[in-house]
Amino acid sequence: MSKVELDPREIKIPDNVLRAKLGFGKAKKIPEHFKEYVMKAYEELIKVAKPVVLWKDFETNETKGSLFFNGIELRGDLAKKHLAGSKIITVFLATLGKRVDEKIEECFKEGNDLLGFFIDGIASEMVEYALRKVDSDLRTKRPHLEGSFRISPGYGDLPLSLNKEIVRIFKDEVDVNVIEDSYVLVPRKTITGLVGWREKNEEQT
């Protein structure tokens, strides 16, 4: 298992992504009047966010058309499309930690709805960025392997219940929980993902 801790100050989200994420839709730029709110949200988030990305490789096996790793069956067409034929599956979990949830809640309680909304929007992108970065570093370090698209529970027909299995893998390293029945991750700014690896030039089935 590997663990990477990122400095939230180094995570810069592109303006166009930020604009969309913060609800400015088709605006060409964030209106001047709101820039200070965005800056403030950034500052507040940086104070509380602790971006951590964990990942672990598992060998896969395919039996009777089903794909397995670590004794877990990957069901659905999405997994089949992207992960079938993989020798290894890397399982990821990225989180910003529970202080971010607490901070957002505090904002709403204090009547700073806009600040809470902005922190939430930026945090969603920050955790994505953290996972994207580790994923891309890994691809650079494995030039002989070809990584699949990264897929996550909840995408298409990949069941959310998979979150429960993934959290279990990293349980000892990070304070993340899954809500019973709904499989929602807590803290909220937590995401999971799977990438399959094949030898280069091998046809994907």
Place this chain on the structure above:
Amino acid sequence: MRSRHEIAKILSEKVLLLDGAYGTEFMKLGHEELPEELNIKAPEVVFKVHKTYIESGADIVLTNTFGATKMKLRKHGLERKLDPIVRNAVRIARKAAGEKLVFGDIGPTGELPFPLGDVLFEEFYENFRETARIMVEEGVDGIILETFSDILELKAAVLAVRDVSKDVFLIAHMTFDEKGRSLTGTDPVNFALTFDEMDVDALGINCSLGPEEILPIFQELSHYTDKFLVVEPNAGKPILENGKTVYPLKPEDFAVHIDSYYEAGVNIFGGCCGTTPEHIKLFRKVLGNRKPLQRKKKKIVAISSPSKLVTFDHFVVIGERINPAGRKKLWKQMQEGNLNVVMNEAKIQVEKGAEVLDVNFGIETQVDPSYVEKVVQSLPYTASVPLSLDVQSLNLAERSLRVYPGRPLFNSSKVTEKDLEEKINMLKRYGGVLIVLLMGKDVPKTFEERKRNFEKALKILEEHHFLDRVLFDPGVLPLGAEGRPTEVLKTVEYISEMGFKTTVGLSNLSFGLPDRSFYNTAFLVLGISKGLSSAIMNPLDENLMKTLDSTLVILEKKDLPKAEVKEEKLVEAILSGKREDVEKEVENLLKEKDPLSIIEEHLRPAMEKIGLLYDKGKIFLPQLILAAQTVKPIFDKLASMLSSENQGETFIIATVKGDVHDIGKNIVASVIRSSGYRVMDLGKDVDTERIVEAVEKEKPVALGLSAMMTTTVGRIKEVVESLKKKGLKVPVIVGGASLNEKLAKELGADYYAKNASEAVKILKSLGR
């Protein structure tokens, strides 16, 4: 003493150098008392500083009299010493300067004119006249009026000096801030236009800023005047170091800007606060013996108040309502000397779109001239806009022009040699733009008669070099008195084609007729199509003003109004997120209305309007959130003033069990709350039982459920079924990322709301 013509000749051949600062030099020599007092207490110290500047290469020294006016000396108990202070100052400077030039230095009084302060024009005038008289008696070569920050005070000083001597070289300076405005709002173009036509020899800028900051302001000034140009920047922007004011620019840092000033046309260069003999020494070296560069003045027809310049490059509405004709109440108040009534008339007209205000005092013999002076002096400050002075008697006209702060419009002169020359001479002395009424001894009826008057006027105006300072009024006569407006329109077209600006007294047309607004409007539209550039008219006539706007758009003289978000004051304040402004507005409303009416008639409609703007995509989600956040504490405050039955209908909202994504729910709760509902937010990950219990207890107008995940939307069905089981009939509104209209219905919900604004709409349709 050199005559102004001699100095002008020198300046046409060479750029001259002024001296530097005095106060700081006196301090270096151990004198911290009032600088002007040194003229009588320690003349040798003053002499020494002058001498140092002359030795450093200055062509001109300024007398040590910057604060030597009675009004200013009075503050130090020295007003009785004015004569010796000024007289000695000139003698000391003359002795030190030898063959070099001596300019008497006069600074402002430190008082503001009425209505910003208490001082009326004549007090300023007398104050400056006295100082200038002593200077001229002692034989100064010129007088510099420095560091003035108000246009009227400077005007008083200019007139005072010129009344003392027609032959003294006179420089008028203003001081500007970094934004290029004087203390009372004048910009360099306004300064240039106002004083360019008065009898001064040079205009300039000094003090307050360093050479780098003053340069663009100076360049702008240089485009609008033919006069010689003077500049004296500070040695940089002053900074406070250990409690002392320090000027940071060293001579070499300052002198690098000299070339730029030279290129902008400077004729006299010098230094103000913080400059030293070392600065002057280097300036001399850099400046050398340069010949001044020629400049070309930009010509514009414009009038001004202290803070506003109105050009006639677009159609100008001149408000006609400060006129007692046919208005008994206004007339009575004018006779009683009521200033407020005029101020109020002005304010309303400006709000309705007047850019200039015509001021007429009715039967002038029945109005106190000092009242007229007070109105003319104060109205341009309070209403901000320039005035058109419709004053008939020559004496009152002169008194009005004299005390006017800026460049007025003067209404009007007939085309007779006598009348026109009288008015031209007055305006040459006091400044201003003249309306020439194309009427001679007789009232013209035809285009031909008007054209003859126009040609006659042109000849006289040309002889007096006054062609750039006029608007022509063809003279509109009442339709009922054979006015023949088509002849007026022909005249407007003819004059406009000749490149001159025009105006009309619009309401004359419909005098005595019913439906006056329609006649006036029709004529205005036709006039504009013929090139009419302004009209004295009623800006309160909505029909007239709206048609004017659309006519200008159709004729491509004005841009089509943009579909901008322009809502009422409260909406704007809420949208801008300025809680204090909203609170202020609500506090004002509370003086007249009860809290419930304010919620029902003002806050709720304002939030509805904001919701509508969001729905139409005119504002973004953060703006909606900020609006809700801004207005929430105000709703809370108003709600706390209400009895419990008036506190608005209850709405319950919750994120269902298993779901912790509650941002959307929070925003919906906030927006609904800011629309005047009592919102009970049960939070996130809420058990079905708890939701049902709350509904049973609170009997809300509706229940809102949020479910974001595919794994949690099923809880909605659970809640709906539980409510049914208990026999609780409450409309259920649902929303969340995994939901849609169809799914909402399948789950048993009554409504699906895709955003906060829709949720409010649904609520409104339910309860109110």
